[in-house]
Amino acid sequence: MAIFPFVSVAEVIDRGAGGSGGADVALAESRTEAGPRKLSRETRRGQLIEATIETLAQRGFARTTLSEVARTAGLSHGLVNFHFETKEKLLAETLQFLAEEYRANWTAALAGAADHPAAQLDAMLRADFNPAICTPARLAAWCAFWGEAQSRPLYQESYGAKDEEYIRVLEGVCAALMRVDGREGSPERVARVLRVTVEGVWLDLMSMRNPYSRDEALATVHTCAQAFFPRHFGPAGLLAARV
Incomplete structure (x- = not known):
């Protein structure tokens, strides 16, 4: 042979x-x-x-x-x-990779959080600034895909379901924390403000000539959480005594 x-x-x-x-x-x-x-x-x-x-x-x-x-x-x-x-196949798989990496990051953070909605919210916010995913290159890549998503349905399909899952979970955590505090309001709106604050800070980190540090970025997001949940959050993060 x-x-x-x-x-x-x-x-x-x-x-x-x-x-x-x-x-x-x-x-x-x-x-x-x-x-x-x-x-x-x-x-x-x-x-x-x-x-x-x-x-x-x-x-x-x-x-x-x-x-x-x-x-x-x-x-x-x-x-x-x-x-x-083709370029299209390469970019589609790159987006799929980023979406799966992002989901794995926040779900792992949530799974490791204490069984209290304040701790769970803190874990989800901190996950977005994990050094493994919050890098200049990854933020720029996400921004590039966001800019193309409206004209490319394939990209919406690639991360749309995962994005919707994240939003549902974030809304659920906000709703649970609002019940703990005995307050009324729209958890959907609270979750939306927190989410767009994170995305806005991401854009700052990517686009500013002299961006602030990752710690300052997280403090900015925690300050937003403090506005809605002052019993549980400060600029430094979760107020542990309240959990």
């Missing part, structure tokens, strides 16, 4: 090889999905998605191309094309 050297499709594309390797390429294609190669393939895709986030931050949506992403990643254009085929 002939022994074919292992050559991945990505490597063939990287070298620009056509050559006589028809059988080699066929064998490589069959092996790219095999177990030992799967992790490597997923890792490479993750690397390209991170490079896309950086490229969006540096060049904006319109000037983000497969070639620019390849340059940022230090990889060949052919390899990017092999994994994602």
